[in-house]
Amino acid sequence: MSSLAASAMEYVVDAAQRSVLFLDVMRQRGDQYREHLAQTAPHVLQYAxxxxxxxxxxxxxxxxxxxxxxxxxxxxxxxxxxxxxxxxxxxxxxxxxxxxxxxxxxxxxxxxxxxxxxxxxxxxxxxxxxxxxxxxxxxxxxxxxxxxxxxxxxxxxxxxxxxxxxxxxxxxxxxxxxxxxxxxxxxxxxxxAGVHGKYPMRYSGGLLGGSWLTALASDLGAGKFDGAWLVQNFEGQNPSNTLWAKQYNVYSKVDTEADRYLDFERWWGGHVNLNAEEIQFIVDELFIGxxxxxxxxxxxxxxxxxxxxxxxxxxxxxxxxxxxxxxxxxxxxxxxxxxxxxxxxxxxxxxxxxxxxxxxxxxxxxxxxxxxxxxxxxxxxxxxxxxxxxxxxxxxxxxxxxxxxxxxxxxxxxxxxxxxxxxxxxxAMGGNSPADERRFATAKRVSELNLAAYRKFLQPWIRTMVTPQAAKLMQELHPLRLQYEAFSSKNPWMGAVKPAAEAIEDKRKPVSGDNPFLAFQELISKQIVHALDSWRDAQEAVSETVFLNLYGSPLLQASLGIDPRSEPSRRREMSAEHRALLEKRIAELKAKIGEGGLREAAIRGLLYIGSARGMVDERSIEALRQVRRDYGGPRSTLAEFKMLVRDQFFMLILDQEGALAAIPKMLPDSLDQRRGAFSAMRSVLSAAGEITGERARRLQQLEGLFGLDAKQERGALVAPFDPKAKAS
The missing domain is CATH 3.40.50.1820 (Alpha/Beta hydrolase fold, catalytic domain)
Incomplete structure (x- = not known):
């Protein structure tokens, strides 16, 4: 037998075995789905x-x-x-x-x-x-x-x-x-928010005429919205994965991928319901509004x-x-x-x-x-x-x-x-132009009008016709649910799959990785994915073009009370009440700039020096945590420490020169206490690397404010901080 013929036979055997094993994975998925639904409180938590x-x-x-x-x-x-x-x-x-x-x-x-x-x-x-x-x-x-x-x-x-x-x-x-x-x-x-050419899901509400379809779906569910529709929306964003790649990945790696796939599908197929009022709030107030x-x-x-x-x-x-x-x-x-x-x-x-x-x-x-x-x-x-x-x-x-x-x-x-x-x-990440904001505002207004029309003319009739039994039947017939049911053991055609899969597992003959037919299979799969992705990209481009042109129409905007020449801004101004509170807070902080002791002075100094670096590093915070534990004493809770940091930070912003000038008056007379605090500051600042440049200059400035002569104190400052020398 030629090498090519041998490779073909090897591939055919492997492909046939994989097909049966893949069907068995689908059967397990369907049975898992039914077991999940039967639970009172289904979940996928791994933990007790x-x-x-x-x-x-x-x-x-x-x-x-x-x-x-x-x-x-x-x-x-x-x-x-x-x-x-x-x-x-x-x-x-x-x-x-x-x-x-x-x-x-x-x-x-x-x-x-x-x-x-x-x-x-x-x-x-x-x-x-x-x-x-x-x-x-x-x-x-x-x-x-x-x-x-x-x-x-x-x-x-x-x-x-x-x-x-x-x-x-x-x-x-x-x-x-x-x-x-x-x-x-x-x-x-x-x-x-978004940018042109990407993220087309934001156009969905406008292209569907607004949230009236949400109300219709809830009415067809007898007052409940089937979560499977939301899942279907997600799946529609990536058709190559939904229609091909997800399943092909299991088929091509059925010996190793089944467990991971089944674990995820246990969650992915666990659809839940929402009340009509809940989903209508979400769509009207958030997605479209x-x-x-x-x-x-x-x-x-x-x-x-x-x-x-x-x-x-x-x-x-x-x-x-x-x-x-x-x-x-x-x-x-x-x-x-x-x-x-x-x-x-x-x-x-x-x-x-x-x-x-x-x-x-x-x-x-x-x-x-x-x-x-x-x-x-x-x-x-x-x-x-x-x-x-x-x-x-x-x-x-x-x-x-x-x-x-x-x-x-x-x-x-x-x-x-x-x-x-x-x-x-x-x-810099991109966003909407004023023209885009007008388009979405127009879509919002169209949604409101369509929803009002539906509620007045159609909703009473729909609610009269839909019974709880009919709603349940429609939910069971949802395509996402049917795909699980169709491959479960409930389907008599799947009865022979399990014993066939068990028999194959004992005689499994995986194809070799260098088999040319396996390479051809991968090539075909990639072409299918490319075709589906291309179809998605074309569809999304058309959807965006339709949305931008339809809701960008000056005539439509004007007819709905939106000025086509306006430059809408959604940014809100600060309220007069908050501005008054802010001014009061600023006055309080300015009055307290000279208050405090060694702890406040040290935090103020750390913030002043650290701001020159332009970032906060977890190593510096961990060093500060250790200093706070050893030096700060049990009196300082995290909430108190947080307020201390914020107060000193704002004082530096409001009056940096005055805040620094007040530090000498806040320090104790004890040289050992000042030296110990300064050593602690230095250890925090050096935790993320060598102190250089502007940070070194500011550290030297603080050294003077702490009353420590650089030449005399240099050796002492290099020594580790001794918690026994902490301030009271």
Missing amino acids: AELIVDGRTLDEPVNYALVRIIPPKGVEIDSERRPFIVVDPRAGHGPGIGGFKADSEIGVAMKAGHPCYFVGFLPEPMPGQTIERIARAEARFIEKVISLHPKADGKPCVIGNCQAGWAIMILASLRPELFGPLIIAGAPLAYW NNLAAGKIEMSDGQKVDLRNIRSPIVVFCSEGDNITPPQQALDWILDCYADVDEIRAYGQTIVYTVHQSVGHLGIFVSGGVAKKEHAEFSSNIDLIDVLPPGLYEATFEAKNEETASSDLVVGQWVMRCEPRTLDDIK
């Missing part, structure tokens, strides 16, 4: 959990629940460390993706020693459940966690993934006192949602590779809320963002690589973020190696830095 609060028992019941994650064997938790609360997205799927595996948001937080809690939900909403009611329930959950950790060094860090991100931001603006740092992963907050950053969302008690009310640090994690929540949608709310960084500081806000270069939407909170890097660093350095002076920062990461200075102060495998940024850095 203890129910703390069942939202169904609240005065205003919701289908959400708070659970405590039970640490696995070998993981030590410090109950006095800041607790973490992971809130999973209810965007069509069931809960658990934040604790999907060991390398996950929950996993890395527990490895850092933090107690962990999880907010999940049941498949069916409670009657009358709304987004506002859910927010109140989540506030109760956070209050409960706070009560369980009265000695914790800081309020809970809350992680909101995707849909949960904007929900947590809404709650934090209404109840800012409940929150420690917020980590918002892959969450859209500025829904119109874009009212969150504009401050136009109002609660039933009249309280308006203003993101500027949030007092906790906000960490925004997004990715260039995310076509569901691109960086513009994750970050442009900052441009809507603030004129510049000084205004961010005026509201006392700390915003840290990081932009991944390639990971997709789901990878932001399920990728093991992301968990080991970004989420692990955020968890390990959450106290660093909490004490950052107000402003806008970008978190950057550098791999730790043998040449890393003070590597013993680096917690993980990466060195995290927070580098100051301005609004120009966000604008």
Whole structure:
């Protein structure tokens, strides 16, 4: 037999075996889907959990629940460390993706020693459940966690993934006192934002005529919206993966890929429902209305949602590779809320963002690589973020190696830095022109008119015709559900697949990697992916062109009351009330510039010298943490220390010359105390590397302000800081 014929025979045997094994994986997926649906509280959490609060028992019941994650064997938790609360997205799927595996948001937080809690939900909403009611329930959950950790060094860090991100931001603006740092992963907050040629999902509302279709889908569901439609929208963004690559990857690697595929599909196929009121709020107020950053969302008690009310640090994690929540949608709310960084500081806000270069939407909170890097660093350095002076920062990461200075102060495998940024850095990512803003405003107005027409003329008839039984049947016949059912053991045609697969596993003959027919198979697969991607790109280009031209029509805009010549700006001015509070606060800080002792003088000096470097390094903060522990004494809690840092930071901004001039008067007479404090300052500043340039000049300036003669004190200052010499 020729070599080519032998290769062909080898490939045919392998392909036939792989086909049967692939069908068996599909059968397992279908059976897994049915088992998942049969559970009362289906989830994909890897960790054991203890129910703390069942939202169904609240005065205003919701289908959400708070659970405590039970640490696995070998993981030590410090109950006095800041607790973490992971809130999973209810965007069509069931809960658990934040604790999907060991390398996950929950996993890395527990490895850092933090107690962990999880907010999940049941498949069916409670009657009358709304987004506002859910927010109140989540506030109760956070209050409960706070009560369980009265000695914790800081309020809970809350992680909101995707849909949960904007929900947590809404709650934090209404109840800012409940929150420690917020980590918002892959969450859209500025829904119109984007750039031409990318991210076409933002055009969907306008191309479909607005939210009337959302109301129709809810009416066809007898008052409930099927989350499978949301999942289908996500899948439509990447047809090559949905229609081919995902399945082909299993088929081509069926010996090794089945378990990973089935684990993910257990979550991907766990569709949940939303009440009509919930989804209508989401679409009208957020996706099409874009009212969150504009401050136009109002609660039933009249309280308006203003993101500027949030007092906790906000960490925004997004990715260039995310076509569901691109960086513009994750970050442009900052441009809507603030004129510049000084205004961010005026509201006392700390915003840290990081932009991944390639990971997709789901990878932001399920990728093991992301968990080991970004989420692990955020968890390990959450106290660093909490004490950052107000402003806008970008978190950057550098791999730790043998040449890393003070590597013993680096917690993980990466060195995290927070580098100051301005609004120009966000604008440089691209965004909407005034013409684009008019287009989206026009689409919003068309949506309002179409929804009103539907509610008046069609909705009464639809609601009369749709029975609960018909709604259930339509839900069961949804294409995404049928694909699971069709390949499950419920299908009699699949009965022979399992024994055939078991027989093949005993006689498996994988094809060799250099088989030419296998190479041809890969080539065909790549061509299919390319064809589907090309089709998607063409479709997206047409969609964008239609949207831009239709809603950019001056005639349509004028007919809807939108001036075609206007240059709309969504940025809000600071209220007179906040400006008055700010002026009062400025006067108080200026009056206190000369107050304080050695502790205040040392922090002021550190901020003055550190500002010359233009970034904050985790090594410096870890050194400061050690100094605070040894030198600061038990009187200083993290909250008190944070306020101390902020006060000294603002004093330097308001009157740098006066703040520095006041330092000698704040120091004790004891030379040993001043020398000890200055040595501690020097150790903190040198933790991230040698002190050079402007920082060295400022350090010498502080040396004089501390009354330490450089020539006489040089040797003493090199010695390690002695905690026994600390000030009272």
